[in-house]
Amino acid sequence: MRKNLGTQPALFPMPVVIVAAYGADGSVCAMNAAWAQICDMDKIALFIDKDHKTTKNIYETRAFTVSIADVPNMAPADFFGIATGNKMPDKFERSGCHAVKSEFVNAPVITEFPVALECEFAEEIDTPNIHAVVGKIVNVSAEESVVGDKDKILPEKVNALIFDQYRNGYFAVGEKVGQAWNAGAGLMKETGK
Numbered sequence: 001m002r003k004n005l006g007t008q009p010a011l012f013p014m015p016v017v018i019v020a021a022y023g024a025d026g027s028v029c030a031m032n033a034a035w036a037q038i039c040d041m042d043k044i045a046l047f048i049d050k051d052h053k054t055t056k057n058i059y060e061t062r063a064f065t066v067s068i069a070d071v072p073n074m075a076p077a078d079f080f081g082i083a084t085g086n087k088m089p090d091k092f093e094r095s096g097c098h099a100v101k102s103e104f105v106n107a108p109v110i111t112e113f114p115v116a117l118e119c120e121f122a123e124e125i126d127t128p129n130i131h132a133v134v135g136k137i138v139n140v141s142a143e144e145s146v147v148g149d150k151d152k153i154l155p156e157k158v159n160a161l162i163f164d165q166y167r168n169g170y171f172a173v174g175e176k177v178g179q180a181w182n183a184g185a186g187l188m189k190e191t192g193k
């Protein structure tokens with residue numbers, strides 16, 4: 001038997017990313033976002049509130065980074081989602097994290113997180129149904145320890161956090177169980193029907 005659970009944002013898994021941007025004064029702000037998605041080979045969409053300090057920074061400096069939050073840095077990652085730079089000007093310093101300027105865009109790369117997508121602001125989508133900030137990914141930087149052959153990022157080394165929207169849990173990534181574009185290939189064979 002299936003149960004009907006009504007309307008809810010029931011997708012799982014959701015990512016945990018940390019969006020970071022400089023303000024006009026050069027200060028760093030960063031926020032936690034689970035509603036984020038790659039939307040083209042070189043684009044990412046962030047479904048983030050306009051009033052967040054980080055969002056305002058993005059509009060001011062027109063660049064941002066998106067870091068994959070990992071298990072060892074769960075505490076600062078969560079703090080970035082609890083505190084707001086609108087009320088806590090030293091939010092980033094209090095997190096204990098550190099940042100260096102991206103070589104490619106005018107945005108901070110948080111050195112504690114293993115992978116960062118470095119983005120130029122591409123567009124804001126603001127309709128009655130959606131508020132999104134779209135970024136053009138101009139570079140991805142990653143700790144060498146999570147990069148394998150042919151510069152492919154190794155998910156098993158990234159130790160990414162997953163967000164559980166049902167009960168606000170953070171989960172860790174499990175093991176690899178198959179190969180995409182291959183696990184279903186057997187079903188492509190002629191059935192004779």
Ligand SMILES: Cc1cc2nc3c(=O)[nH]c(=O)nc-3n(C[C@H](O)[C@H](O)[C@H](O)COP(=O)(O)O)c2cc1C
Pocket residue numbers: 016029030031032033034035036047048049051052053054055078080081082083084085086091163
């Ligand atoms: C797990 C988690 C996921 C979140 N995801 C989002 C999100 O996708 N979009 C959003 O606008 N806010 C999201 N938030 C809330 C912001 O991170 C939070 O409001 C933060 O204080 C904004 O910081 P800022 O004002 O310093 O930029 C999330 C918070 C947590 C803890």
